[in-house]
Amino acid sequence: MAGPEGSRYYDIFLNYSVWLEARRESIVISAEGLKLLDEIRQEGSIVTAARKMGISYRKAWGLLKEVENLIGFPLVEKHRGGAAGGKTTLTTEGSELVSAYDELNSDIDVAMKGIAKKFFRKINRMSGHEK
Amino acid sequence: MAGPEGSRYYDIFLNYSVWLEARRESIVISAEGLKLLDEIRQEGSIVTAARKMGISYRKAWGLLKEVENLIGFPLVEKHRGGAAGGKTTLTTEGSELVSAYDELNSDIDVAMKGIAKKFFRKINRMSGHEK
């Protein structure tokens, strides 16, 4: 994220993360979890999604379990067996959540463009750093 | 962050974090590091700042060292000795960076208000969740 010209300082740029939280500091779905759901939606498989994210299957599986415990409704539908060995798909709700999250991110991206530009304008003008 | 009415689903809300990054995945200053600088600015002491953040002095000190290694200019000025034992203040640049970060956060907060509202409007309308 973060564009060129004025929205960075040398090679430094702003990055961000958004997640779902409950109460104080109790994460319901981390950005990583949401990313995982997104990959599962695309791949239809936990194994492949984990591979694509560079995490172990065990971790992905644990993440899903945690998510299922915390969110109030089912997000994935897991199937074992079959020719392909099995598959995992998102429920309608899961799919809608991920879509909403995707759009959320693109909305933030847009907003961040301007905000980051303002931020780096300041940074670039910081005392003695006109170089 | 995230207001009431329409910008949350039951007790679930959106939270976010912004940090400075270089290249891909190489964090220059984490949100935690920026928070630490902020506290140091207010407290004038690493010890107190760490205490307020609920982290060990050792960790805070390590964070600062890391920051100093990665950012291209000094952000803090540390003094040992003296009646009070010592103190740590932000340099002009450090102070400006923290101010810029503070304003960045409040800008994002404002932007997030609307974006989160849109997000939760969708979530609340998700199939079968009108309950």
Next chain:
DNA sequence: TATCGTTATGTATATTAATTCCTATCGGGA
């Protein structure tokens, strides 16, 4: 019904991060 690849889990190992513990240095003020 034998196969194959995925989901499902426990356990053990490895890796990484953070806390705890020490010991030293510093320097203004009593």
Next chain:
DNA sequence: TCCCGATAGGAATTAATATACATAACGATA
């Protein structure tokens, strides 16, 4: 000159995470 409390930083311990490994259940299909 000595003291106090903060900075400085190495080293060991503990905690938290992740990976590796191993084994089982599954079930559509050839």
